[in-house]
Amino acid sequence: MALNVDKKYNDEKKTWILKPKGEIDIYTAPKFKEILLEVIESKESDIIIDGEDLEYIDSTGLGVLISGLKKLKETDKNIIIINLRPNIVKLFEITGLNKVFVVKGV
Template identity: 30%
Template sequence: MEFAVEHRVVQDLTVVKISGEIDVFTSPRLRESLLDIIDNGGLHLVVDLGEVTFLDSTGLGVLVGIYHRLRARDGSMCFMGVNERVRRVFHVTQLTKIFVLHKTFGDALAAHQASGSSRGTPSST
């Protein structure tokens, strides 16, 4: 599967769908895509990792950096559709302490609406 980043806006959330491997080769493209989304007004991101087949430390570094950039702008970032392989990476690195993982977009939307900014308590649902 080729690496790709697509996004769409639903209400005030920007849903970012990532496909393929997130690694040392694709991380710069991911960072650039996410920065473009933020620069164009996307402050509340729901990142769909359902089609991500691999995630390395370089990719995690990009996601953490984007998270901090969003927080500095009163934005938020959560994840949905995380497969078991990628979920393990989040658990092993203890990033589930800062990142919220949702099963579906409906879950992410409900959490965002309930909190007003989707900065809910991280969970591993």
């Protein structure tokens, strides 16, 4: 499955909003990482990842999120993940990443 990522900057909230559509897996993670690093380097701000259209994420995708978060924490910024499907929320809970990221399910 392919991955498309809509990205926009909210000037009012000074926050990037990334909306991945499809799957973040071993095949699509490099593209997602490229987009994530691009927005981190362009503006110093928090990033909201809207998972409404995210169907699946594997360990490679989780690794990309963790590396992005580490980079953001250097400037005291955060990744907030919203609108996740129940199966993906469960993955965050099983891995303990719900304690690392701000995760808000559907």
